[in-house]
Amino acid sequence: MLAPIDLRSDTLSAITPQMRRVMADAEVGDDLYGGDPTTQRLERRCAELLGKEAALFTASGTLSNQLAIRVHTDRGSEVITDAKYHINFFESAATADLCGVVLNPVDSPDGILTPRLLDAAVDRKRRARLTSAPSLVWVENTVNYFGGSVISVTDLADLRAASLAKGLPTHMDGARLPNASVATGTTLAEYAATVDTVAVSFAKALGAPFGSVLAGPAELIERASVYRLWYGGGLHQSGFMAAAALYALEHNIDRLAEDHAHARLLRELLVENPAFTAPEPETNMVIADISGTGLTSAAFVSAAAEAGVKVARWTDTQVRIVARLGVDEAVVRDAVRRLHQVADRQPSLAGKP
Numbered sequence: 292m293l294a295p296i297d298l299r300s301d302t303l304s305a306i307t308p309q310m311r312r313v314m315a316d317a318e319v320g321d322d323l324y325g326g327d328p329t330t331q332r333l334e335r336r337c338a339e340l341l342g343k344e345a346a347l348f349t350a351s352g353t354l355s356n357q358l359a360i361r362v363h364t365d366r367g368s369e370v371i372t373d374a375k376y377h378i379n380f381f382e383s384a385a386t387a388d389l390c391g392v393v394l395n396p397v398d399s400p401d402g403i404l405t406p407r408l409l410d411a412a413v414d415r416k417r418r419a420r421l422t423s424a425p426s427l428v429w430v431e432n433t434v435n436y437f438g439g440s441v442i443s444v445t446d447l448a449d450l451r452a453a454s455l456a457k458g459l460p461t462h463m464d465g466a467r468l469p470n471a472s473v474a475t476g477t478t479l480a481e482y483a484a485t486v487d488t489v490a491v492s493f494a495k496a497l498g499a500p501f502g503s504v505l506a507g508p509a510e511l512i513e514r515a516s517v518y519r520l521w522y523g524g525g526l527h528q529s530g531f532m533a534a535a536a537l538y539a540l541e542h543n544i545d546r547l548a549e550d551h552a553h554a555r556l557l558r559e560l561l562v563e564n565p566a567f568t569a570p571e572p573e574t575n576m577v578i579a580d581i582s583g584t585g586l587t588s589a590a591f592v593s594a595a596a597e598a599g600v601k602v603a604r605w606t607d608t609q610v611r612i613v614a615r616l617g618v619d620e621a622v623v624r625d626a627v628r629r630l631h632q633v634a635d636r637q638p639s640l641a642g643k644p
């Protein structure tokens with residue numbers, strides 16, 4: 292039996308012995324009884340890194356995003372976003388239920404929400420007292436659906452100007468913003484300056500087991516901390532979690548360049564077999580079209596798992612393959628070899644009608 296290689300997500304990043312040690316040794320208090328020193332240190336560090344007045348540690352990316360919606364919007368209003376973002380795919384129920392707002396998603400070709408698309412989203416509904424009013428503009432960076440593609444700070448600044456002209460604040464779901472930063476050399480603060488609030492995850496490519504941060508103006512973050520309590524997200528001795536996040540910020544940002552190089556190598560090797568096509572990844576994810584194998588993506592995922600490689604089903608013809616902490620070059624080569632075997636085992640498509 293081959294050792295399985297799990298390349299479905301960067302949430303499976305290896306938790307290193309050093310990270311486990313700093314968690315075990317963390318200085319803790321009670322975040323809800325006078326404060327937890329490690330959590331406070333993390334929040335100050337995040338505010339500094341992101342160039343915002345304040346930051347709030349939360350248990351998950353979803354919670355940070357939902358708190359952002361809660362503090363920016365009124366019930367019955369609408370959030371303008373892209374149909375391919377996480378908020379639309381995976382958080383629409385939470386958004387409707389927790390915050391009572393609706394999404395107005397546009398369909399961009401590349402995950403870049405432009406001023407033109409923003410105008411179209413606002414204009415396509417008749418705006419009257421009866422209808423919902425736009426209250427927030429939402430971007431995601433990197434864009435998960437498009438394999439961790441990066442939205443440039445110039446595009447974000449253009450969107451920011453257009454949003455402000457309409458009196459709308461902007462939130463960035465920056466679950467993988469550190470990947471964008473390492474890929475482009477744009478700092479986290481430069482990206483964050485193009486939005487009012489930003490959420491960054493520690494439990495994706497940064498390699499912590501859990502946690503996220505929401506950063507923004509002090510008054511909004513103070514209100515978010517109240518809603519965090521309402522939603523049951525108040526944490527007591529959270530320093531054990533915050534220590535992992537602090538370690539990740541210090542040790543696991545620069546190394547993302549390795550993941551990006553591994554993703555590029557993985558794609559380069561994969562497409563040597565003509566059954567696969569994939570665009571060059573901008574960060575840590577390869578979105579591979581597997582239709583040349585003759586399999587659906589669901590069947591390919593099962594066949595790959597049997598061959599010892601777990602990949603994620605993406606669309607009917609695509610799978611997502613993610614480079615992450617714990618996956619080195621040898622693992623990449625081994626994984627691609629096994630995926631090629633899956634393709635080579637299928638009857639040739641040549642001659643099929």
Ligand SMILES: Cc1ncc(COP(=O)(O)O)c(C=O)c1O
Pocket residue numbers: 350351352353354356377431435464466467492494503
């Ligand atoms: C872009 C993006 N935003 C938010 C989230 C939610 O993060 P979490 O799983 O920590 O709730 C994810 C999770 O994969 C994501 O990919």
